[in-house]
Amino acid sequence: MKTVTTPIIPIRPTFAKVDAPHELHLEAICVFVAIGFFLDTDTYWKDRVVLKAGATHTLDTSEYLVSSASYFNWHYSPRDISFDTALEEFTTLFETIIKEQSQGRHVILPLSGGLDSRTHAVALKVLEADVFSYSYQFKNGFDETKIAKQIAETCGFDFKSYTIPKGYLWNSIDKLAEINQCYSDFTAPRQMAIYEDYANMGDVFSLGHWGDVLFDSMHLSQLSKGEVLEVIQSKLLKKGGLELASKLWESWELQGDFKSYFTSRLEGLLATIHIEDTNAKLRAFKSKYWAPRWTSVNLSVFESIAPIELPYYDNRMCEFICTIPEAYLNNRQLQIEYIKQNAPDLAKITWQEQQPFNLTNYHLNKMPLNLPYRVVNKIGREIKGMLGKPYVQRNWELQFLGKENDTQLKKWLFESDLSAMIPLKVIQQFYTNFKEKDKVNYAHPVSMLLTLALFNQKFNHD
Helix, strand or coil, X not given: CEEEECCCCCCCCCEEECCCCCCECHHHHHHHHHHCCCCCCCCCECCEEECCCCEEEEECCCCEEEEEEECCCCCCCCCCCCHHHHHHHHHHHHHHHHHHHHCCCEEEEECCCCCHHHHHHXXXXXXXXXXXXXXXXXXXXXXXXXXXXXXXXXHXXXXXXXXXXXXXXXXXXXXXXXXXXXXCCCCCCHHXXXXXXXXXXXXXXXXXXXXXXXXXCCCCCCCCHHHHHHHHHHHHCCCCHHHHHHHHHHHCCCCCCHHHHHHHHHHHHHCCCCCCCHHHHHHHHHHHHHHHHHHCCCHHHHHCCCCEECHHHCHHHHHHHCXXXXXXXXXXXXXXXXXXXXXXXXXXXXXHHHCCCECCCHHXXXXXXXHHHHHHHHHHHHHHHHCCCCCCCCHHHHHHCCHHHHXXXXXXXXXXXXXXXXXXXXXXXXXXXXHHCCHHHXXXXXXXXXXXXXXXXXXXXC
């Protein structure tokens, strides 16, 4: 027997065997294509599971799961403290964790135009860490590296910018499938475009994932159980995901219908979270079921090169967030005030989500004050489009649009034996809908079919 204790938010999955037939878990795969990740402990196989987060597990010598016992349950227990006290506690905890994770190491810091990496940068600057930073942007997309470069220069970090080229996926898709085991679609992890560069950047990746979930509110009023369920479904289901999942459910002749199954699964998972406050409950749901099975999956890309550290994943941070009044989390207040107090120059750099405003004046981002920027920005995108450089906003646009991308996509969908797993008419239907009807609505289904094509070729032979 051996004991395995999983973190509250696991960085990587721990697999175990269970007593079930060794066959594809078709219901779980339907959920996967609908939302982009596997729910709870599901995997591709009925006899293989991922161990639950925040629990201690006993496995036998053959890796079969014998028992599990939770040591942490998400809760909402707000303390009667002032905002200043909460900020002081966050500052101490955040910097303590980052110091433990970075001391004596050459840190690799991905930077963006958002708040999580900027908060990260402040702590590393305060701690005088040895940092190499980088950022990337889409070709013909928003110049995110411009903001990141300003942050790096203000902090005194080494910095390099990258442009993610069109069609980079096809040269790295086999490697990515090997790394993430096809537990995520392949258009999301754009870090694969610079994979070869990572080896020379430093000793450890310091990553700011999940700060935006822990340190913000969902901005919802108090909802009933039924309304919470509706919100969760709307957040989880990808465009076209429900349609593809329902079609596969029907093609595989599974019992009942997909929507009823999916709703029942979500009801059961929500019932494990004993929190009344709507916003805190949704944060807990996302942290318990979304972060480990979606956000964490492609952390494996970084970890295949160097160790990774995530301060927001730290058990102490999860425990801390459960005790902070929701009002203090609303609109990223703690992170914003932390930056303003400890690095006022960084606070004056444009906040991408509120462009062209920054952390000191983002409250002005409303009509008519933001109208001039919006007009100029729109005209700029239209001019680029007329010049044959359409504005790129989404990962899949770099991978699926254009003749060369289409050739590669069709090769995987129609020449990889995917039809042994999914009826050819279903593959053809969703590919045609993407090409001829609605690219935005059908990009996700096509991406999931591509993922299943790689899985079928590389792993569907166990």
